Amino acid sequence: MPAFDELRVFSGNAHPALAQTICEYLDIPMGQVEVFKFSNDNTFVRFQENVRQRDVFLVQPFAAPVNDRIMELLIMVDAARRASAGRITAVIPYYAYGRTDKKDQPRVPITARLVADLLTTAGADRVLTMDLHAGQIQGFFNIPVDELTALPLLSRYLKAKELPDPVVVAVDIGATKRARDMAAKLGAPLAIMEKRRVGNADRTETLNVIGEVQGRTAITVDDEIDTGGSLLSTIVALEERGVQDVYACCTHGVLSGGAAGRIQGSSVKELVISDTLPHADGSLYPKLIVLSVAPLLGEAIHRIHNGLSVGAMFE
Amino acid sequence: MPAFDELRVFSGNAHPALAQTICEYLDIPMGQVEVFKFSNDNTFVRFQENVRQRDVFLVQPFAAPVNDRIMELLIMVDAARRASAGRITAVIPYYAYGRTDKKDQPRVPITARLVADLLTTAGADRVLTMDLHAGQIQGFFNIPVDELTALPLLSRYLKAKELPDPVVVAVDIGATKRARDMAAKLGAPLAIMEKRRVGNADRTETLNVIGEVQGRTAITVDDEIDTGGSLLSTIVALEERGVQDVYACCTHGVLSGGAAGRIQGSSVKELVISDTLPHADGSLYPKLIVLSVAPLLGEAIHRIHNGLSVGAMFE
């Protein structure tokens, strides 16, 4: 039995196509809302239908321009709360600022926590997200968080390719856990890239490969790929160590600053990502394989609205 | 006696020149801080000097790009708080979103309140600002707010010009109170522009002038000028009513989308503004007179740091 009145899904400006596909999965029309900027660069929001007592889901991955997308979502939450929404779920398929999740040097922020507090302050009741940079970010929230993962989606696709002698490669120390989970799903061994400074000259770095990769098909894993720089140097290092082919995958294809083009031009066979973020026309980059998370998000919204277990989706 | 250790003033990216002038007034060096974006469009902040127990002032008007400037300030506050700053004052000479301060239609946000809450959540202890769009915005905060006004600065400049037969004109209903205050300072009468829709066709508007302006020198008053559209149509309407000359003034020169050029090209004699917001090279727009609020802000910071009355600055 639904705990709240009618389910309504609205989209900010970050990724309307994803929200649209989610609505199709749920077989409901998209909610009507305006999100735009006045000439003075102030963002404005107006819900164009009644949200009173409704179970409101606001779909907004934190795509670039990131700060705009965050502020848009906060303002949408404020408007929905003041319009007496029954419950407000922030659906954030990609949670930016995930890498600013600890103080690893003095006098820096923990922006991932800050953004969690901002969402709570604005009035969000819950969060639905995917593949956070670190699991601990769930603990930055005190409102309930449902975190989905695209890992099964990616691993099913890669498994179906029946790649010969696969080895899963963490692109850096931070990606080790995620790579290990992928390796377990594929029944493949694990290797890890380690960047190390050499000598007194602070700038020189070597990239060590820890583990056996010789003659194997490498599958690199990370949560997100930004400029692609780490991936490209990983490919070089792996090839120097005698790797056969390299496939890359990640959940969040940030792909800033021409990354898609650079990766297309590299020796990687495929880069498998999801559509948590909007991407340019895929036809330009045939190596870019985009798998949709809309059914996952749609099913989770359905379960949240109806009080069904979300954890059961991954058992 | 100072209530807190050493005074430190830092600037975000919005308006370093203003922060620099404030530091010169205070005769202290600018604080060292980095505020920049990573390639993934995430803003990062790092204080490059100890702020522990310091009395920290962060100067950041909400200039365009507005959402970036707000997020920068929030992240600076978070970093300062986690670095054990003794007290954090957000110095916001121009507070954007001031016009979204009430629900004048259903299902819209009150973003001016939301931003106040975001600042408090991030950890700001106090706010120093200038000429808020509405005085009630002070009440959106529960932390102490010191609001300065540039009105005496503007009126002293205008008074010194000894304009013949001046009349102060509110450019719309909302500016009436501010115009009345200016009129009182100049000993001039008051007139008010009123926009009114005509007939059934929703788009046609007339601009009424309430009050006597014939043969006088009009001085239009507003808190901010954005595109300049209202000002330009006010000038036309005033000239139709036989005004001699028009001078315009406001505290915050937002001047978006080529406004400075359009105003330069109009029949206005001068547009007198302050430097709460950064402006392009003034030599292009000789009609644009920019008065500096840095001494006002510097003096207020001095008084806040030393427990002296700020109100006494305006008595």
Added chain:
Amino acid sequence: MPAFDELRVFSGNAHPALAQTICEYLDIPMGQVEVFKFSNDNTFVRFQENVRQRDVFLVQPFAAPVNDRIMELLIMVDAARRASAGRITAVIPYYAYGRTDKKDQPRVPITARLVADLLTTAGADRVLTMDLHAGQIQGFFNIPVDELTALPLLSRYLKAKELPDPVVVAVDIGATKRARDMAAKLGAPLAIMEKRRVGNADRTETLNVIGEVQGRTAITVDDEIDTGGSLLSTIVALEERGVQDVYACCTHGVLSGGAAGRIQGSSVKELVISDTLPHADGSLYPKLIVLSVAPLLGEAIHRIHNGLSVGAMFE
């Protein structure tokens, strides 16, 4: 579908007659509650029926004695919350302290914000109110506020009178927006009263009329009328400027200290107000026309309880 169990409406001591009329509109019995003072002047409250999980509305305009009425409401909210009410809506047709909504001089309170915080602290979940002194007061709350307006009620009444050559007059600068809205509804021009100090002697004031009123029927507008002093001096000034007749209207008839009598004795034709506040027997003051807001409040309560749009009432 109602989001909460059974709707219950209770009244504090401020205005039981209004609560009774609202219940009649809703066709439900008044809720049973005792609100009284012990001999030691402590207010006490006891709900005399089960409110567990009920959708509780507490009707209490902030009539004089204002502080008693506020404390009564806070204590009622506390008792309802501790008795496990499902949702508590403070119905405050007249919100006192609205004029203390900003710091226009040093070291004064913003009591309108303070009272908003007190209500939230006590445990109110929402507020239903009418014609706040300033729209920004909505932003003093973070709980949802539904603000109704009596302006259409007043303007319909005045329009029906078909007054000749009407001009709407704001009784002071602060009432300009409200007067403009009334003027638009009546299709009448606008004029504004401006109080100005003269010369060095601080006490002498003149009352300017900005706009054309000669030979017209003036309709003065304000949100509330307290002692009636401003209204009476406005009438004098308008008559000096050749006004034909004066009608006055406002939403909240505070009418303190014999104001009703003084207005009855003036040359005003009618003073049209609403019953957001209780009034003495109208037969004594035939010029006092009281229009009831009970149907508006009743309809809003019905819509809030059932998750229907309240905004739609004013479209």
Added chain:
Amino acid sequence: MPAFDELRVFSGNAHPALAQTICEYLDIPMGQVEVFKFSNDNTFVRFQENVRQRDVFLVQPFAAPVNDRIMELLIMVDAARRASAGRITAVIPYYAYGRTDKKDQPRVPITARLVADLLTTAGADRVLTMDLHAGQIQGFFNIPVDELTALPLLSRYLKAKELPDPVVVAVDIGATKRARDMAAKLGAPLAIMEKRRVGNADRTETLNVIGEVQGRTAITVDDEIDTGGSLLSTIVALEERGVQDVYACCTHGVLSGGAAGRIQGSSVKELVISDTLPHADGSLYPKLIVLSVAPLLGEAIHRIHNGLSVGAMFE
């Protein structure tokens, strides 16, 4: 060493004479503040001197009219906080609503907790109070509370009288602990009055005396005396049990509704109270002995301001 800038003591309207005596003890001038009502019955507050960074003490017992005194104090706290007071201590020698400190029947408030929350919400940093109705009320606050007691003051006075064969009498079950403490100080035995309903008729009550009182001098103890009704019936019951003389004492002389006159007319020898509340001219009621708590409060304020132990005052 003082933790905060200059000490300042201000008084609300409840009991300026007490605040004045405290200032004399501290050898500082009274702080300048206006607290008054506008014609619309709204309370207004204006500090007439700089309070920035000052260590502000606001003296306001919750005397009748109780709700006005509470609201006055809340508004003073709001104004002081917004004026950047360094620390705000609410000095509440008599805390009203102390008897509404638990739910002893369904659907009633716990107003003593509510008022504690209101003070915290307004912005009080600490509380200084005397002889709370129940010690647990300290736990209603999360800000630090210093609770002083007038018991030593009262017992020293009574001990000096060298009354023959004294017995300390709790006027009801609730006063037992306080009476026991007084009995221990005087080295006297304890007796307790118990009110009991008789038979089915709910109204008939008997007043039992538990303990030996025959031939003794009874000293009745309570935290406050309101109408004096309990005291008067206690006197009658004690005399029926052969008591020699009755002396009464309490900290807070509420004395509502002509209580002072009724007690003066009774057979009680003396009623010893403190000046936590203002009283009418004592010359009318020679049996009323008023001992001043100003030195206690002054000393506590001195110690709070200077970081000295307050507990040490009572060791």
Added chain:
Amino acid sequence: MPAFDELRVFSGNAHPALAQTICEYLDIPMGQVEVFKFSNDNTFVRFQENVRQRDVFLVQPFAAPVNDRIMELLIMVDAARRASAGRITAVIPYYAYGRTDKKDQPRVPITARLVADLLTTAGADRVLTMDLHAGQIQGFFNIPVDELTALPLLSRYLKAKELPDPVVVAVDIGATKRARDMAAKLGAPLAIMEKRRVGNADRTETLNVIGEVQGRTAITVDDEIDTGGSLLSTIVALEERGVQDVYACCTHGVLSGGAAGRIQGSSVKELVISDTLPHADGSLYPKLIVLSVAPLLGEAIHRIHNGLSVGAMFE
């Protein structure tokens, strides 16, 4: 109509037998949850069934080891909240730390308030408890508290024994109110034990009996019995004053450190307690009469879940 989805009752490790009996009363199966410690002494909790939108009741009296039981409950609440429970009621039949409810000496905690805040912070929405040490502890919470009492259960049992010439005895000053209530229910007079220090030597104490007990059957009353020391010395003192027989009763049988054995070995006839706390096998202590509160708690849970009055259970 139930306000929340399906009712679920879970038990921590404190008293599963009580939770089981409550579930039998409610005719529902016990909820599945694991609560255990890892080898590093960290408590862990895992709900083994979906609790999304469920109306969750967590049964956990604060039995010894007290801090473990409190932390277990807090962690259960955290897990339930993060698992999106619809509403979480902490069912705490025995609330420990009740005697640390005020500052009766300098620099001590008010742990009863602290624990209330911890529960709220963890995410409890309501509390269901029994016979708090002081009624004011309800006011330590701002979430709704339903406090049941075992007094009618105990008094019905004792009344049925038709004891000759009963007198109800408060075992110390603090138990006076509770004893008075029991005395009223039994139609018996009241006596009170008073501990008093004698002379200068701080250690010597006498135990006075205030009231008539000679030749009567004494029924001692307290909220809890811990080591039984007070009870045993009360029995001695009562027997010295010629009491016939002594019966003891209390709600919470803490019975620490061999108390049950010592009481069994004393001259008391019976000790009547409830099962708010788990007890060792009763067959060893035939004088220990344990009455079950499970029906009371079960009925209260039923009423809370269904929005029925809980107060009505005691009318």
Added chain:
Amino acid sequence: MPAFDELRVFSGNAHPALAQTICEYLDIPMGQVEVFKFSNDNTFVRFQENVRQRDVFLVQPFAAPVNDRIMELLIMVDAARRASAGRITAVIPYYAYGRTDKKDQPRVPITARLVADLLTTAGADRVLTMDLHAGQIQGFFNIPVDELTALPLLSRYLKAKELPDPVVVAVDIGATKRARDMAAKLGAPLAIMEKRRVGNADRTETLNVIGEVQGRTAITVDDEIDTGGSLLSTIVALEERGVQDVYACCTHGVLSGGAAGRIQGSSVKELVISDTLPHADGSLYPKLIVLSVAPLLGEAIHRIHNGLSVGAMFE
């Protein structure tokens, strides 16, 4: 200049010896406080000296019994706050529950966040801790956290041994980052242990070594060692891969359930830990090398008290 009055350091019951050594470093006497349990298993705290306005540091690592130690600290904080401490820093050299920092399965708690919230609720103003299980736990707090690390202490000790051909080994995937940092400090390569389930039978696990270890001296790294089980199986696996010798190190020697004896009996050469937790007499376990963190903590307290940079300690 110290921001607060006199520095005072108090110890709970977890590790008084560490607190004592810290006080010796600071050259101040230990603060006087009692922390004990009543017979009813309730913890009680009493500060035996004035803490008003003092800069209070409470030293309490979360050693076993963990829940008792946490509750003791919370109660100490509550008592210090209510006693008007100027600032309260919780010094928690070992933060338990660090491994419960994310939801890696449905319906489990995030206890590391919960405990952070409990500390804030009790009233802690800051935290000083060492080597958190994950850096993100800093982000679970909104109060400032200073996190020290024992890594330099451990690495200096190990470097001085000049072990031949060292390789640093992460004992599991989760320890990779910490091992990488140690490897960088020692200029040694990195290897990683990976546990993997084999085949369909869920129970069989293999322990893979990723990286080269043959013929080298392995130095295993982790943040804490509990039962030592992982360490012992790591040693076996490393020896199977031809490792020469194994040295183990970690910051926190939890060493539960006879771990010290088991490790002493293993082929490990040394286990190097710190004294963040209390340990049994070291003479029984000669392989156990305990390095003291007291100078680190003492220096950090000195710097926090005096507003000096703590980050500078590690530059």
